[in-house]
Amino acid sequence: MAYSFTINDRQVTAEEGDMPLLWFLREEMDLVGTKFGCGIGSCGACTVLIDGEPTRSCVMPVEAVDGAAVTTIEGLAKNGELHPVQQAWIEEDVPQCGYCQTGQIMATIGLLKYTPDPSETEVREQLNNFCRCGTYARLMKGVKRAAE
């Protein structure tokens, strides 16, 4: 069986329905901006948008995105313009090692969709991706800047 969906507005077809979407993105599509961290849906490094909702792609089988629109970090910038969250990340110099940052940006987009002006408590409660080098203070600044 074949599964059809879009990735960054491009129509794609996948054959292996039980393959994690993260594998499909990285190994089949060469979209390596989405990262592997824990592989069990815990850390958030693999977060992408599925129909606009942040989703941990390591635990999402390809068959579950049949007909959906997947957006990865590579698809955020449009017409040469960075997404506002990407721009805020640069302005606040958020990343340190950078490994978790694509997932953090995708999770922030999801956060701001429903909570456009979050309090620090709301950011702490809702933005639960891990950052091993601990840039949480700069992440907070980046979210606040993106919300402006």
Ligand code: FES
């Ligand atoms: Fe998917 Fe950690 S790699 S949540």
